[in-house]
Amino acid sequence: MTDQPTQRAAPLTPAPAVPVFSRAAVVASCAGFMLMGVLQAMYGPAIPALREEFGLSPSAAGLGLSAHFVGGVAGVLLFDRLYGRVGNRRIIGSSYLLMAVGAAGFALASDWPVALAAALLAGLGFGGIDYGLNQLFAVGFGHRSTAMLNVLHAHFGVGAILGPALIGAVGSGHYPAVFLGFALANLPLLLCLRGMRNDAPAPAGGDTCGDRVLRRSLGSVIAVFVALYVLHVGIEAGVGGWEPTHLETVGYSAGAAATATSVYWLMMTVGRFLVAPLALRFSAQAIITVSCAGMTVCLLAASVPALAPYAYAGVGLFIAPIFPTGLPWLNRAAPRARRAGALVIAASMAGGVAAGPALGKAIEWSGVRAVPLLLCGVSALCLAATVWLIRGLRSP
Template sequence: MRQLIMTINRPLITVASFISLACNGLALTFIGVSLPALQQHLEIDIVQAGMLMAWLQAGLTVCALLGGFFADRVQREWIIGTGCLSLGLGAVFLCIAPSYAYSLVAASSMGVGLGLILSGTNTLLVSMYTSHKGAILNIHHVFFGVGSIIGPALMGVLIIRGNNWQAGYYGAGLLLFILALIFFFSRDKVPIRGKNTSQDIGSLRELFAAGRFHIILWVNFLSMGSQLVIMLFGVTFLVQAKQCSLGEAGAALSVFSLFIVLGRLACSRLTFSFNHTSIVLTMLWLQVIMLLLIWRGSGWLALAVLAVSGFTFSGMYPTLMALTSMLFPDRDGISLGLLSTMGGLGAIVLCWLTGFVAGLSHIGIGLMVTIVACGLGLIMFQVYYPMLSRWESQSQAAHE
């Protein structure tokens, strides 16, 4: 296997994978910033706009799982290429959709592409860099953060300069089509194990029979959901509960995103010196401490802690993926697909629950949902930490 992997043009495929995930971040932030213009273009209200986001998230969640399932059966480059094509077509079609119904199809196509790119690139990279899974995945997800930073700035400039928001989608579509061609026509593709249906069913049974996989799934569910709650409700919390100005709160969220990028770079380095389980446990402790400071601290303290808390959320998802691939090396496609799906479900459930609790009382109480979620994740991982750490050490020894 190692000799086969060495024949692949790894630099080209690696860079293309990085750029593909950056396009995921770009596309998601494009939609967020251009949503008012999109509402005006389609003549829809906020409820219908929310339904667009729901269809996109549904496509992402389902295809993150399907992408992992097919990653053990077909060439992963084909999965990523299909994702790039679907995302690009959806982005272009969203600009020219003649009706709201067609825009739902375009949003679904974008969600499908986002999910396939997410699962496909993750599984492709861990199969190419078998001895540095944590490092490569953290670096990989830095590019999602870079796309998330570039997206709002680029779309904002396009809207300010003549409300030409469609140009951003057309440009992203062209880039994605080029990436699709690279993946479709790349030579010496990464070999796959070629499982059949009975083997896939057996893999699922083995995964769900393994208690360690349940722990990783639920910790990812709670942590990823909590991260999105901070990103979506953080500004509202600072303004309404801590009396910060909108400008101050928005700046804090921008710094939060920057610290996510910096944190993933730091985690990629830490994986060379520390076990993945130790990194995850440390970040879970820091998440709980910082969330308590945000909740109980004064205005400026809450503002500052929320800004830097991006560091504690940064490497959780890539590090948990690397740990999963290490513990289940023969089932990395379906296991990473399930992990991505649980992260998406966690985002949906915790965001809804936070909004529901905040509606019954106020946003300050709503934030407690995130504190409780991170606390539960910490307790679960702390209890099983010795077992997971031992299994990780055994997996590393077996690989060496």
């Protein structure tokens, strides 16, 4: 990366005078994101058992993850309305409970509509945690917020490694036991909420030149941020959900495919931990540009069967920083756009909603072998959106 350091791209913002998190609350927040990763990553490896148990087509089975993301969108929008009116502890605590109850309902569901309703409920809690902790981390650590957000999201990756690994270890037919265990694991986090600041801290100020640019085109800039989040999370969910099926189709065993999917989530974790110190030196736009370009190349390489497991691992490495790095960039670019953060986080959920049925239909038309090429096209659009944002936010 050759871009200027972040300190030159935008002025440093001091951390809030009253800390938003105690050290214990930071650890608990990271654990909460780890559980979110476990939940999201378990739906894909459970697809074979779901199809057999409920007699589902590929696109219908993909609706489980989509229902989860529909609930996530609703959770983001609901808790955005409550943010600043209801204490942070109540928002995060109720979200943990919703995610636990939904996961338990999915495990115990007797038919597919009930399972979808439970996934929707789990997604509602998922969205509340996603929105609440992202907002608080984005403004709660001053100039270290980008680095801390990457650390937070790295723990999501830790959970996403564990999810497929657990399903692979016990067999997809025993997925209910894993979902029930996940539900119970949420409950101890409720004890750690006292270390979280209960009122909403004020957002950090932005760059004055950036404000002048945004006053001319605020709506279009936010729309492109939304598009970037929709597209890249669609890729993230698409690879996580369909990599096992694609690898099995091109000749890998079920165990090898599940392991490769865990490696994909592992590389997301590694990527975020690696970017955390880099975020103190390089601008967000440099990091995201390199990420989108690398992701596009890796998805193209994944269409070659011999390279596919390694290429998917590369996708995980490059996609890792986009979500956590984009939020502070948006906050600096549009500090007065109160709902911008909620819009892009909700958009990230929408990408997950669309990925399941859209990829399922595309697979029915073009075959499973086309999955990496379809996602490569979407990744190229992410790169184009990033280039547009860099030009649109360039200071006069």
